[in-house]
Amino acid sequence: MTTQPPSTKLLVHGATLLTVDPQRPDPFVGWFAVGTDGRLTAVEAGEPSAEQLAGAADTLDATGTIIGPGFVSAHSHLFTSGSRGLGMDETLYGWIEAMLRYVMPATPADMYWCTRHGAQDFLRNGITTAYDFTDGGLQFDKTIASFGDRLPSLERQDAQLRAKLDAGLRSLHSVMLAQGDVPRADALAHVEDTVKAAADADPALLLGVAVSGAVQWAPTPDTAALETEVMREHGLVNQAHFLETAEMLELQRSKFAWYAESGALSPQLVFGHFIQTTPEIIATAAAAGCAMSWQPMSNGRLASGVAAIPEMRAAGMRIGMGLDDQSCTDVSDPWNNMRTGIAMVRAQYKDPLAAPVGDVLVMHTRGGAEALGVDDRVGSLRVGRFADFCVVDPRRPDTGPVWDAVGTYVLACSLRNLRSVWVGGEPVAHGADLADPQAAEVESQVHERLARIAADLGR
Template identity: 30%
Template sequence: MTPTPPTVDLLVAPRWLLPIEPQGLVLEQHALIVDAGRIRDLLPLAEARQRYLPRQIIDLPQHAVLPGLVNLHTHAAMSLLRGIADDLPLMQWLQEHIWPAEGKHANPAFCEDGARLAFAEMIRSGTTCVNDMYFFPDATARVAGELGLRATVGLITTDFATAWAADADDCIHKGLELHDALKDKPLLRTIFAPHAPYTVSDAPLRKIRRYADELGIGIHMHVHETAHEVGSALQATGKRPWQRLKELELLGPDFIAVHMTQLSDEEIAEAAQLGVHIAHCPESNLKLASGFCPLARLQAAGVNIGIGTDGAASNNDLDLFGEMRTAALVAKAVAGDPQAVSAAQALHMATLGGARALGLDAEIGSLSVGKSADFIAVDLSRIATQPLYHLQSQLVYAAGRDQVSDVFVAGRALLRGGQFTTLDETRVLAKAGEWREKIKPYA
């Protein structure tokens, strides 16, 4: 007697499967088998139909299925500040516009509504995992949990008083409480998020390193974002910020350095030696004229790199497809080498590179048996992506986020056939309109 095939939750049958690892592999006419929120199998479609009895079949004859994108650095709630005081230098933009607006309006409701708007944009853009840094991280975590999005929420720390906390010690205390509160949430994690070397003093940074070691969670920080930051530190202390962080033993394989546009050869070598990860935010760097992250040199040194959008106030979108394209193109121009960062490398940065930086590469970032079923589908039948010769090149250099049709996290659909399944788009838009009326005096 022939045994009855096992029943599984889902069989996804796309035109192409892009596992990400091994790099460059493209599977055609293969199926992705999902059960209990995890990837059970990847195998030829004809064989899959014989071997499994799926409760649901999703046929995607013109689509590529790939791992969900990982946004390695963002400030989600700042979506409500999109377009505030554009085209200004970083410190003027912050000190004269953003910080005053935040001082007046940043509160739990602002952060919940801003995070919901940001996450809606990210889901529609194919992002399944977010590494966030902002005030009221409890509000951000609450919204991510409600929507079913995978998120690492930053335990923000600054020396100065904010609406979130009175000082650095208060930030750390509240962050530890949130870490404990999220222990039983499988899609939610925490990471220490000291804002920047110029906003956090030595004593809190030493505490953060000690707690990070004790709890086994990472550290996520803006570092060497601008020449002004580095020059000011040199003038005040005689040390570049990187040197100070190294002396404080902050740098290591659990550290994500954001931006990193001002780097010496020695610092690049140290980043590789110490296992530091880079969150590369090319479009924000360009808009604020912060400089160019030396991507090709970092890759050549063996540094792991992920891609972030930064906040919508300084980008002004949360589109990782656009960010991948910009990252690859700018890297070629900076290096003077058209082979500097390939399409396959850009896709790796936006998926497995980001997952690795967050310590989640055993769970997400590639389509591998046993990993969580975090994946997206991209419709490549559109005019902009025809004719198609090379899948990875087309995804990076031609495809747009509007072509993302389906988004799944842990086997659960957050976007299906272009429609949200876990959020009310009308409500999101209405809330954005309400906040605009409050915030527009700062624009």
Template identity: 25%
Template sequence: MASDILLMNATLIGLNGRTAVKTGSYLGISGDTITYIGTKKPSGKFAKIIDTKGKIVMPGLINCHTHSPMSIYRGLADDTSLFEWLNDHIWPVEREFINESNIELASGISIAEMIRSGTTTFSDMYFHSDITEKVADEAGIRSVLGEAVIDIPAPVFRVTEDHWEKKAAVKKAESLSVPALVPHSPYSCSKDMLKKMKEVSKKNNILIHTHISETRSEVEKLRKETGRSPVEYLDEIKFLDSDTIAVHCVILSDSDIKILAKRQVRIVHCPQSNLKLGSGVARIREMLDSGLLIGLGTDGPASNNTLDMFSEMKTASLLHKGVNEDPLLLPAKQVFEMATIRGAEVLGLDKITGSIEKGKKADIVIVDAGSIHMTPMYDPYSHIVYSAKGSDVETVIINGRIVMENRKLLTIKEEALKKKAAILSVNIRNFKKSLEGKK
């Protein structure tokens, strides 16, 4: 049997049994696909053999929600509420700096960070998504991309993209990107726009991905305007169904959770962003008890401020144990699944990625388990969630292509990105200072 890449001495986790561990294994990759998993060395010639002794081999992580072109605003404004952060800091700067070359640079920075920390698929919400798609394809990372739509004028920022509909209908055969529809939120999109986007989602059979009930003030504002919570309002306009991905869902009533469960809405939990913006803690226990499907996301690099899914997994697990006073809640294996196979299910990609299985695309991460903070090792799942960091990822394979080997990125010119970012950050800082001077 001919495989292009063979991993040997592998400790495999995230297999089709989902939380089993297989040691001393061989894993063969032919083209873009996993073609062999077993304890005997397969016959045939391999272009590349990787000895993974002392490492953990796992499926690539799935970041179900981010805004990758916001990396250039990382650390520009912290320690504020969501609305202050958007109105006073992010939107004025974005209005000045959103252009194709900055989107290309910022997407590249985020994608480099994601690959470095073991993410092999990300779902993005931003403008000029065709540029992000080009950067993602060149880097060889899998993505779910749509053009962000905001059509209610924000005080300082307004974008009405008329090409979102065309983009949604096109899936380029050669691209690793899958189209989605991404209205920003029920508070920044009109009822007509939300209804229209839902129609297009149904017509093209693609997922629709939006922020829902992230903060208390947004929920109260919508209640004042419509007499409904965001979930009730969206249900009333028939926006919620099993093709809807609801990001955040922090402020939910019991009845909201029932509606989401009834409509089989897919949920994305972004614990670090919710904590940093002081938005609150999503009712993950109740949502899980209601049978809702939940994936994990980092949210954007300007509100997190990293895209490291390892740290997101750990936060998710610790946060809900703590607030519920229940150490049994969100055990390591469950959180690991949320960051892999459940995330793939949320994005509708579980047939091709999210676990290590023969016949699935080869989206594989090799983690160095030999460092002192992972010594000794009893349970690889425990180490991945509670001990590992993104920087422990050593090699990343996406769609059968090695995109990082021994910590060296092979598809991205990282030093060039750093140099460009240093220059751009001076302009952004000066612009922000000039705005503050005008106040």
């Protein structure tokens, strides 16, 4: 007689759950089950039955902990993981120049290891899904805020895709399109090649290919028209760095019309940063269904400003949160990112309700997934979503009595309380230790390769 393997590969019980499920109140003490496909098959209050426990291939007694969904970084640049601490007293364009000094000479193989370093850094810190802006090898000229007339390197972008997959991080793989005066046929062929290169990737990890919007740095409306065409042709999300810095402000704002006139304004368009807005720009973007990604740690570090989060929420915009460049957020800590955002907005508006704690937790989880159009797969602990979650112990080190689990989780806990991180019901990190057997090699490769680049540059 053949015995069927258990349909539940993992059952977690005893924890206080922060599901961020809009259909049920958080928090509650409960349990959840993970199927063999890595998705949640049950999320319930109370304790599982003895039969349910016995029917699971593995169990995790998480009594005394708080479990939340894996964080979503709705705006990330993983390739910068080896470039932290640079441009420390610069605004955006000066920092870009300082960071790219060590990135531009990198080979595709160098970019692979730097990106994998960034991906494993995210996983270690509880970030299980990232919108990743890849580097296409385009040189940025800060004097004219432009990337010049070039096609990005497909080989370079593909190396970064493979790195995320090998690390086990879920991602949207975002690529920059041709910049400047490049023949339209060549630009569209590059997109076709990019989509084809990603076709064989594991769909459980690669949540989609996306566009890295570049109108903020474009010399003509042709960039907006190309991005819109690609969005429609391939059904891609487009996240545009837009209105991030106060430099060249009126020129930046004038380019919002390029997106509007091209027809790009839609639920597929996400504005990254979106700080130097006007009431009219917010109203127009919200009415079209556009989303926004908020990077408070980066915005503070680069002196970019404080986004008008209350006005955008009031207008109905979907808002996610991101860790941005690991070299301008420096420590990829989603708890610090949430607390920084709460403090910046409350101080700006002199109102604690301008950034409610529970709402900010949603922004860094389900809200990011909603902004990117992937909330059917990630961002919350709901049946059918992937079982990506963080196990946080408020007693190690002790944060005191837990009066409100949401308040303790967001305001009092941090990376030091993060006991383990799970992706698809599989452990990927225990404390600072990664499950990936190649984790140490990744670190060695990054140090050796960047040391070679620095030596070649005479540093």
